[in-house]
Amino acid sequence: xxxxxxxxxxxxxxxxxxxxxxxxxxxxxxxxxxxxxxxxxxxxxxxxxxxxxxxxxxxxxxxxxxxxxxxxxxxxxxxxxxxxxxxxxxxxxxxxxxxxxxxxxxxxxxxxxxxxxxxxxxxxxxxxxxxxxxxxxxxxxxxxxxxxxxxxxxxxxxxxxxxxxxxxxxxxxxxxxxxxxxxxxxxxxxxxxxxxxxxxxxxxxxxxxxxxxxxxxxxxxxxxxxxxxxxxxxxxxxxxxxxxxxxxxxxxxxxxxx
Numbered sequence: 001x002x003x004x005x006x007x008x009x010x011x012x013x014x015x016x017x018x019x020x021x022x023x024x025x026x027x028x029x030x031x032x033x034x035x036x037x038x039x040x041x042x043x044x045x046x047x048x049x050x051x052x053x054x055x056x057x058x059x060x061x062x063x064x065x066x067x068x069x070x071x072x073x074x075x076x077x078x079x080x081x082x083x084x085x086x087x088x089x090x091x092x093x094x095x096x097x098x099x100x101x102x103x104x105x106x107x108x109x110x111x112x113x114x115x116x117x118x119x120x121x122x123x124x125x126x127x128x129x130x131x132x133x134x135x136x137x138x139x140x141x142x143x144x145x146x147x148x149x150x151x152x153x154x155x156x157x158x159x160x161x162x163x164x165x166x167x168x169x170x171x172x173x174x175x176x177x178x179x180x181x182x183x184x185x186x187x188x189x190x191x192x193x194x195x196x197x198x199x200x201x202x203x204x205x206x207x208x209x210x211x212x213x214x215x216x217x218x219x220x221x222x223x224x225x226x227x228x229x230x231x232x233x234x235x236x237x238x239x240x241x242x243x244x245x246x247x248x249x250x251x252x253x254x255x256x257x258x
Contacts, residue, residue, distance in 0.1 A: 004037035006060050010053040011035075021052055046090070079110035099171065099190055105131045175202050184209045201229070208232050213239045225252060 001009070011021050018028045018035075025048050033039040034049075041049065050056060086107065089100045108131035115124035171190055178187035184206040191199045191206070200219055207216035213236040220233055230253040237246035 002037050003040070003060050004035045007031075007049060007053075008035040010055055010059075014053050016052070021049070023052070079107040079114065082107045083111065099174070102171070102174065172199050172202065175199055175206075179206055179209075182209075204229075204232065208236060211239075213237075225256060227253065227256060230256065 011018070014021075018031050022028055022031050026045060030039070034041055034045075046060060050060060083104065086100055086104050089097075091097045091100075108127045112124045112127035112131065115121070115127060171194055175187045175190040178184070178190060179202055187202060187206045188210075191203050196203075200223055204216045204220035204223075207213075207219060217233065217236040217240075220229060220236070223229055230249050234246045234249040234253065237243070237249060
């Protein structure tokens with residue numbers, strides 16, 4: 001669903017006409033342009049509309065981040081193209097800002113390497129400065145591990161590998177940082193950039209901490225058993241009233257400890 005479709009759907013669900021939603025902030029023609037995907041709202045306008053409709057800004061941007069990632073899924077032979085795509089991201093204070101900053105930092109590093117090889121040293125210096133600037137924009141203070149993991153992946157991979165292969169270690173580290181800080185929703189937002197088979201343990205723990213036990217169980221149940229995992233599975237079953245399954249996981253836990 002596009003941003004415009006989400007705006008129209010949320011407006012209709014709220015029982016508001018276009019005139020009522022616009023208020024003094026914008027014209028009906030401007031809102032119509034947004035709802036029909038003929039224009040993109042400014043960040044100020046998006047915050048206004050989200051507030052009027054009782055939705056978080058991130059609701060309207062869900063899918064936009066995935067679009068950015070798909071558009072930027074380039075070989076490291078074309079980092080400049082990725083930087084142009086990523087520059088369209090509108091920061092909204094959510095976890096996606098950190099992901100986009102990570103993408104921009106790594107694309108800048110890749111472009112700097114190309115510039116150095118081409119003898120374009122001043123341009124390479126500007127790109128390296130841009131990468132450092134993106135790193136400084138992280139909203140979380142303890143992300144050195146995410147950057148280091150991503151850089152190590154970049155250093156050790158061949159040029160034929162796509163962007164996601166480079167970014168996976170950094171995204172997993174970032175999701176773990178959020179989970180450790182008790183920000184499970186932010187952790188899930190980061191993991192949404194990865195395939196479902198990546199970061200399953202982190203995803204399951206985040207879902208469990210949010211009380212979404214059925215979803216956590218579905219994610220965790222087929223993973224190789226460990227003490228922490230079996231404890232989570234047992235609790236998921238107990239919370240849903242499935243005491244027989246909970247007992248089964250408790251027995252597995254005792255067997256594992258023998």
